[in-house]
Amino acid sequence: MAARNKARKRAFQILFEADQRGAPVQTVLADWLRHARTDDRQPPVSEYTMELVEGYAKYAERIDELISTYSVGWTLDRMPVVDRNIVRLGTYELVWVDGTPDAVVIDEAVQLAKEFSTDESPSFVNGLLGRFKDLKPSLLRAD
16 A cells, blocks of 8 residues: 555544544544554654644644535535545645645545545545635635
């Protein structure tokens, strides 16, 4: 598995865990880092994983606002927790991270949805992130 693919998966797992625990993502990230340092069986936390988690945390309020605004028929709290966190991560990387092609970000998010969520989730994730890709210039101007 490619390094960035692993980093995205770990970042998703951290966001998911934080959501489930009702804990700040920075707290869960710190837990993962501590466990990785003290237990060889724990997966490492890469620099890119940290960048994704910390970047999401910086824009979390804006990201949730975007998801709430553009997810037709779904409120954030009604959305499956897996899908919500995949879209959160994908939105951060798509809108605020330069250097990764938009198509790659969307494809990786869809792959996470295929692996961890329902049969309907990949098309939901693809559609919402595709919308953000189209709106990206106006979303960045709004910040």
